[in-house]
Amino acid sequence: MKTVLIGVGQAGGKLTRELADFDSRMGFEAVLGTLAVNTAEADLQELPFETVLIGQDRVKGHGVGGDNELGAEVMQSDSQEVLASLEGRITAEAEAIFVVAGLGGGTGSGGAPVLVKELKRIYDVPVYALGVLPGRNAGAMYQVNAGRSLKTVAREADSLLLVDNDAFRSSGESLGEGFDAINREIAQRVGLLFASGEAVEGVGESVVDSSEVINTLRSGGVAALGYASGESADTAEGNINTVMSTTRRALMTGTSLPEASRADAALLVVAGVPDQIPRKGVERARRWLEDETGSRQVRGGDFPLQSDRIASLVLLGGVERSDRLQQFMERAKEAQKAAETEKQRGDPAEAWQNDELEDLL
Numbered sequence: 001m002k003t004v005l006i007g008v009g010q011a012g013g014k015l016t017r018e019l020a021d022f023d024s025r026m027g028f029e030a031v032l033g034t035l036a037v038n039t040a041e042a043d044l045q046e047l048p049f050e051t052v053l054i055g056q057d058r059v060k061g062h063g064v065g066g067d068n069e070l071g072a073e074v075m076q077s078d079s080q081e082v083l084a085s086l087e088g089r090i091t092a093e094a095e096a097i098f099v100v101a102g103l104g105g106g107t108g109s110g111g112a113p114v115l116v117k118e119l120k121r122i123y124d125v126p127v128y129a130l131g132v133l134p135g136r137n138a139g140a141m142y143q144v145n146a147g148r149s150l151k152t153v154a155r156e157a158d159s160l161l162l163v164d165n166d167a168f169r170s171s172g173e174s175l176g177e178g179f180d181a182i183n184r185e186i187a188q189r190v191g192l193l194f195a196s197g198e199a200v201e202g203v204g205e206s207v208v209d210s211s212e213v214i215n216t217l218r219s220g221g222v223a224a225l226g227y228a229s230g231e232s233a234d235t236a237e238g239n240i241n242t243v244m245s246t247t248r249r250a251l252m253t254g255t256s257l258p259e260a261s262r263a264d265a266a267l268l269v270v271a272g273v274p275d276q277i278p279r280k281g282v283e284r285a286r287r288w289l290e291d292e293t294g295s296r297q298v299r300g301g302d303f304p305l306q307s308d309r310i311a312s313l314v315l316l317g318g319v320e321r322s323d324r325l326q327q328f329m330e331r332a333k334e335a336q337k338a339a340e341t342e343k344q345r346g347d348p349a350e351a352w353q354n355d356e357l358e359d360l361l
Contacts, residue, residue, distance in 0.1 A: 009108025071110025104142030147332025243281035264318025
């Protein structure tokens with residue numbers, strides 16, 4: 001699927017860089033162009049592609065400090081500058097636009113929904129969002145920001161492909177190492193999804209087409225992506241069980257939104273050497289996905305890839321009813337209530353200056 005990527009905010013810019021690097025390294029040529037947008041000048045300097053600094057009149061290149069309302073206002077004010085930078089990048093070859101953002105910060109969570117809305121107003125291709133949720137140990141501000149942003153961008157985008165940081169975080173990693181590792185994991189999964197229909201080696205028996213990705217996401221709302229791989233046998237017959245096991249793991253333990261298994265639609269992509277991909281195994285795994293997701297809109301196909309492994313990629317469309325997502329929204333709501341309560345208390349120092357109380361002396 002030929003795609004243009006727009007990273008918004010610090011996390012969005014870094015993830016966009018990983019996606020572009022993975023696509024280039026693998027030779028897929030699915031990413032047609034990249035752009036990064038931010039209110040913090042320092043975060044843009046490390047990115048090796050074109051960038052746009054917005055909000056200079058408001059925050060002077062220093063970022064919005066986690067204020068996603070300000071992030072939304074700045075994007076609204078400077079959206080024409082961003083759109084002008086996209087001229088010539090979104091060509092007739094483009095099949096989709098992805099706005100990439102961390103949903104917990106200020107610029108990404110506030111600016112992404114605004115930009116998605118503007119892009120949909122102008123372009124006919126689907127406009128998707130790739131959003132990253134903060135971990136449960138992130139501060140209350142990040143939880144509230146993400147809850148508000150998720151609700152808004154899921155409404156505005158043609159679909160929101162959601163990634164929960166807690167699904168990838170490993171113990172013992174530093175914060176920086178953890179985020180870098182998460183970005184690499186996301187780039188591998190999403191990069192393979194972009195590459196569907198863009199195979200450069202071999203000819204599969206039933207190659208997945210970009211339209212199948214688009215149709216799976218057509219239901220809108222929230223989407224998730226699962227992935228698992230296993231060592232490949234030399235023959236297709238020897239990989240029937242491998243395809244089944246990797247598909248099960250992709251759905252049950254390898255999704256970007258854990259515990260999201262019920263869906264309105266699904267797509268199974270089995271990647272590997274064409275002669276080693278078993279049609280019987282792919283069909284059996286597709287039927288298993290129908291039973292597990294409760295959907296009769298389950299598509300399946302091959303992705304030719306020269307590798308000594310077999311991989312199963314499972315795209316789920318319409319997973320808003322997942323327990324994990326409901327738990328997150330409850331967490332965000334509780335964080336907002338706590339923030340409002342704290343705000344109502346006001347500054348404790350003001351109590352010493354209360355005119356309603358008489359001085360003792």
